[in-house]
Amino acid sequence: MTDAETVTIEEKSYSQGQLVRRRFFRHKGAIVAMIVLGLVVLVAFTSIGIGPIPGWWDKNPVSQYEKVGTGAPTWAHPFGQDSIGKDYFALVMLGTQKSLIIAFGVGLISTLIGTVVGAFAGYYRGWVESALMRLTDLLIVIPLLVLAAVLGKIASPWGIWGLTLMLGIVTWTGLARLVRGEVLSLRERDFVVAATAVGTGAQRIIFKHVLPNAVGTIIVAATLAISAAILLETSLSFLGFGVQPPDTSLGLLISQYQTAFTTRPWLFWWPGLMILAIALSVNFIGDGLRDAFDPRQNRSKA
Amino acid sequence: MPTLDLTSSADIVAGGDAVLAFTDLHVTFGTEFGDVHAVKGVTLEVHPGEVVALVGESGSGKSVTSTTALGLLPGNARVSGSVRVGDKIVGDLDPAALRKMRGNDIAMVFQEPMTALNPVLTIGDQLTEALQLHGLAYGSQAMARAAELLEMVGIPEPRRRLKQYPHELSGGQRQRVVIAMAISCDPRVIIADEPTTALDVTVQADILDLLRSLKDKLDTGILLITHNMGVVADMADRVAVMLKGDLVETGTAEQVLTNPQHEYTRRLLGAVPHLGEGSGQSDEGVRASVEKEKVDAAVPALELDNLVIEYHRLGKPPFRAVDDVSFTVGPGEIVGLVGESGSGKSTIGKCALGLIPAVSGAVRILGEDYGRLRRKQLKDLRRRIGVVFQDPAASINPRFPVGEAIAEPLAVHQVGDAASRKQRVMDLLDAVELPRSFYNRYPHELSGGQRQRVSIARALTLEPELLVADEPTSALDVSVQAAVLEMFLSLQSEFGFACLFVSHDLAVIDLLAHKVVVLQNGRIVEQGDRDTVLRTPREDYTKRLLAAAPVPDPIEQKLRREDRHRLLAELGDEIVELRVDPTSDPEPPAGRKTPGAEGGNPLGGAFHGG
Numbered sequence: 068m069t070d071a072e073t074v075t076i077e078e079k080s081y082s083q084g085q086l087v088r089r090r091f092f093r094h095k096g097a098i099v100a101m102i103v104l105g106l107v108v109l110v111a112f113t114s115i116g117i118g119p120i121p122g123w124w125d126k127n128p129v130s131q132y133e134k135v136g137t138g139a140p141t142w143a144h145p146f147g148q149d150s151i152g153k154d155y156f157a158l159v160m161l162g163t164q165k166s167l168i169i170a171f172g173v174g175l176i177s178t179l180i181g182t183v184v185g186a187f188a189g190y191y192r193g194w195v196e197s198a199l200m201r202l203t204d205l206l207i208v209i210p211l212l213v214l215a216a217v218l219g220k221i222a223s224p225w226g227i228w229g230l231t232l233m234l235g236i237v238t239w240t241g242l243a244r245l246v247r248g249e250v251l252s253l254r255e256r257d258f259v260v261a262a263t264a265v266g267t268g269a270q271r272i273i274f275k276h277v278l279p280n281a282v283g284t285i286i287v288a289a290t291l292a293i294s295a296a297i298l299l300e301t302s303l304s305f306l307g308f309g310v311q312p313p314d315t316s317l318g319l320l321i322s323q324y325q326t327a328f329t330t331r332p333w334l335f336w337w338p339g340l341m342i343l344a345i346a347l348s349v350n351f352i353g354d355g356l357r358d359a360f361d362p363r364q365n366r367s368k369a
Numbered sequence: 370m371p372t373l374d375l376t377s378s379a380d381i382v383a384g385g386d387a388v389l390a391f392t393d394l395h396v397t398f399g400t401e402f403g404d405v406h407a408v409k410g411v412t413l414e415v416h417p418g419e420v421v422a423l424v425g426e427s428g429s430g431k432s433v434t435s436t437t438a439l440g441l442l443p444g445n446a447r448v449s450g451s452v453r454v455g456d457k458i459v460g461d462l463d464p465a466a467l468r469k470m471r472g473n474d475i476a477m478v479f480q481e482p483m484t485a486l487n488p489v490l491t492i493g494d495q496l497t498e499a500l501q502l503h504g505l506a507y508g509s510q511a512m513a514r515a516a517e518l519l520e521m522v523g524i525p526e527p528r529r530r531l532k533q534y535p536h537e538l539s540g541g542q543r544q545r546v547v548i549a550m551a552i553s554c555d556p557r558v559i560i561a562d563e564p565t566t567a568l569d570v571t572v573q574a575d576i577l578d579l580l581r582s583l584k585d586k587l588d589t590g591i592l593l594i595t596h597n598m599g600v601v602a603d604m605a606d607r608v609a610v611m612l613k614g615d616l617v618e619t620g621t622a623e624q625v626l627t628n629p630q631h632e633y634t635r636r637l638l639g640a641v642p643h644l645g646e647g648s649g650q651s652d653e654g655v656r657a658s659v660e661k662e663k664v665d666a667a668v669p670a671l672e673l674d675n676l677v678i679e680y681h682r683l684g685k686p687p688f689r690a691v692d693d694v695s696f697t698v699g700p701g702e703i704v705g706l707v708g709e710s711g712s713g714k715s716t717i718g719k720c721a722l723g724l725i726p727a728v729s730g731a732v733r734i735l736g737e738d739y740g741r742l743r744r745k746q747l748k749d750l751r752r753r754i755g756v757v758f759q760d761p762a763a764s765i766n767p768r769f770p771v772g773e774a775i776a777e778p779l780a781v782h783q784v785g786d787a788a789s790r791k792q793r794v795m796d797l798l799d800a801v802e803l804p805r806s807f808y809n810r811y812p813h814e815l816s817g818g819q820r821q822r823v824s825i826a827r828a829l830t831l832e833p834e835l836l837v838a839d840e841p842t843s844a845l846d847v848s849v850q851a852a853v854l855e856m857f858l859s860l861q862s863e864f865g866f867a868c869l870f871v872s873h874d875l876a877v878i879d880l881l882a883h884k885v886v887v888l889q890n891g892r893i894v895e896q897g898d899r900d901t902v903l904r905t906p907r908e909d910y911t912k913r914l915l916a917a918a919p920v921p922d923p924i925e926q927k928l929r930r931e932d933r934h935r936l937l938a939e940l941g942d943e944i945v946e947l948r949v950d951p952t953s954d955p956e957p958p959a960g961r962k963t964p965g966a967e968g969g970n971p972l973g974g975a976f977h978g979g
Contacts (some may be wrong), residue, residue: 180432257764265778266751266830279768
């Protein structure tokens with residue numbers, strides 16, 4: 068009811084950002100997911116430390132320790148030990164670190180490329196649009212896993228950073244299409260026409276007038292791109308095209324210990340649970356953001 | 370607030386035979402910001418064969434009130450009080466009984482006929498749906514009845530129309546189809562929610578004629594929801610005025626419109642621009658503003674020379690939206706561009722802004738030809754033109770705070786530094802009578818009128834010599850419109866800009882234009898001084914336009930209506946009315962024009978009146 072809404076807004080005014088934040092924090096699933104993701108990130112990076120900085124966990128992922136029983140989880144080794152006695156908690160934390168870096172890196176790169184491609188295609192139309200969107204179509208018709216596998220192999224000498232870059236380069240297509248659609252409708256709005264009429268240049272219109280209004284779509288698509296990147300990295304590493312030893316990642320851990328599934332199931336379950344936790348919580352956050360940016364999809368109980 | 374009931378006792382018919390009765394109706398919406406009390410104790414009755422107009426500005430709760438009668442409020446609404454349709458109490462019905470009631474006892478005519486009809490179903494499918502759902506007729510029998518209904522509302526060749534889709538019909542014809550759907554199950558009462566707001570004035574007059582004959586011949590009660598006082602004067606027997614959920618005044622149309630008692634009603638009526646009473650602008654005003662600005666009076670602000678604009682269509686010949694149009698806007702002069710939808714008036718406005726290229730002819734702004742400018746020169750020329758659009762909600766970037774929006778032209782043309790820009794914005798906020806504290810507010814926090822003021826301030830930021838205003842007040846409530854127009858006039862005398870004022874509302878043009886240009890289908894029908902064109906029009910089309918514009922006085926409007934019918938008879942047109950006694954074969958009666966339904970027009974029938 069628009070009538071009802073105008074009355075309310077007059078009573079107390081919120082800026083658009085405040086409205087979004089308010090709606091987001093009322094989404095319980097998203098809040099829980101944010102806490103879970105926060106904990107995962109915190110534990111993954113503080114426990115074994117990054118690079119030269121040491122963490123609070125007293126064991127490291129490379130040393131072999133004396134095996135306690137079969138290597139099943141104990142107080143000394145909460146995630147258990149692998150067949151040669153490595154501390155599995157430290158290993159999983161290292162894998163989580165790498166997987167998170169790859170996921171967020173891929174999310175960032177693909178969002179940047181997708182936004183720029185979509186915005187230029189949608190705003191300029193004509194041959195720019197044709198060229199950019201045919202390129203997008205081309206990337207879409209090649210099976211993503213095959214393309215990512217080939218490029219990942221090429222980039223393997225540069226470690227996980229090379230893989231991140233390559234995955235970012237192949238996963239922006241969906242976002243570009245979304246942004247283009249949004250820009251196509253925004254460019255016909257009166258405030259864009261008004262900006263054109265005072266002599267505003269194309270770049271300024273795109274970056275100051277159009278894209279800020281598409282930010283909802285972009286943020287939501289970016290979160291979903293992150294969770295998709297986690298899964299893509301995992302499947303690639305599992306297939307042996309992703310992260311290469313001595314580096315490790317959650318997918319690689321599962322792949323390395325897949326034969327141990329029946330004898331030492333913890334070697335399979337812990338990295339699997341981490342993947343699940345990260346992907347699910349990122350998805351829930353994306354859900355919460357979408358509801359917050361788009362009040363029309365309101366699911367609040369009356 | 371106590372309701373002033375002016376209805377004299379003789380007019381009150383015994384309460385029992387009312388077809389629609391609201392008794393102490395309260396509606397509250399639960400929102401995420403707390404409860405909103407939208408309707409606060411409305412008591413109202415509609416009797417058979419009577420039109421009750423529910424009047425109020427946006428947000429007054431008039432649409433919510435009427436929606437309760439259909440039981441169509443959203444889930445977060447709480448209703449108390451009773452709504453009676455015929456002999457049924459709406460609140461007591463279960464969903465099945467509610468469905469049975471809708472259509473059979475009460476029907477609705479919506480504001481926007483394009484969205485009220487389903488674009489993927491034929492007219493016939495949609496008309497027969499209600500008949501079949503309510504078990505009144507099936508198959509070929511239902512089709513025959515549907516053709517009969519179309520015949521009744523005056524749509525030519527009904528059998529052929531049944532197989533057509535909504536987009537093949539003009540706006541007026543679509544609204545007739547919606548009305549045909551509403552009367553298909555012979556309801557006792559029809560709720561018409563702004564039934565003519567989306568239509569051109571000549572089409573509006575036709576639809577009002579049709580609705581009037583409907584209540585006369587079928588004895589249906591009509592609850593007419595509108596903000597247009599002219600429509601009220603033309604149609605209503607009784608009027609109820611709503612303000613913020615309260616019913617502040619009820620009475621017969623004559624009582625309320627000619628002798629309003631409540632202060633709000635008086636204010637509302639005072640704000641309605643009255644065609645024929647426009648103060649207009651005198652030539653002295655122009656001269657004064659020209660002298661003030663010391664501009665060369667010989668160089669017109671805008672000069673259109675045999676302008677032709679075409680829209681290119683895929684696989685079809687280009688559509689000529691503007692054909693051989695020439696007129697000039699002198700410095701300091703306001704020229705009103707009038708026409709119905711599709712007449713090309715907005716296209717001309719866009720061309721004057723350099724947003725659409727001309728196919729042939731020339732557009733000269735302040736002596737410079739658009740076609741011959743390079744990019745740099747074009748940008749410089751744009752500094753000297755301002756623009757105000759129709760919908761203030763759409764024309765301000767929702768992500769910019771007000772101050773930044775107004776300062777944007779300065780930033781684009783790199784004028785001044787941050788401090789001087791802020792000072793300029795503050796001056797402009799003063800000029801458009803907005804508080805300076807609005808500097809950091811966002812557009813969605815502002816009301817429609819305030820947003821339009823921001824939009825006008827932004828247009829004036831660079832002190833343009835020419836302002837293009839495209840229907841700047843038609844999205845606003847009347848009282849807001851009056852204030853904005855008044856401010857616009859004082860700004861014009863202060864800043865002395867020339868203005869191309871595009872509008873469909875003759876009364877608004879009458880209020881502020883020096884010269885008037887009347888457009889029809891991309892061609893100029895008539896142009897000249899405001900007095901000449903609006904008082905003593907030469908062309909039939911202008912006469913028809915003027916005759917169709919309703920005035921907010923029931924007695925004067927009745928005379929105008931009769932004049933209009935006389936004029937239509939003279940011009941050989943038919944007066945629209947409900948044909949309740951169709952011949953056995955509903956085939957086209959000869960001689961009626963069939964506008965816009967087929968071919969040759971990219972925007973479907975929108976270019977012609979029904």
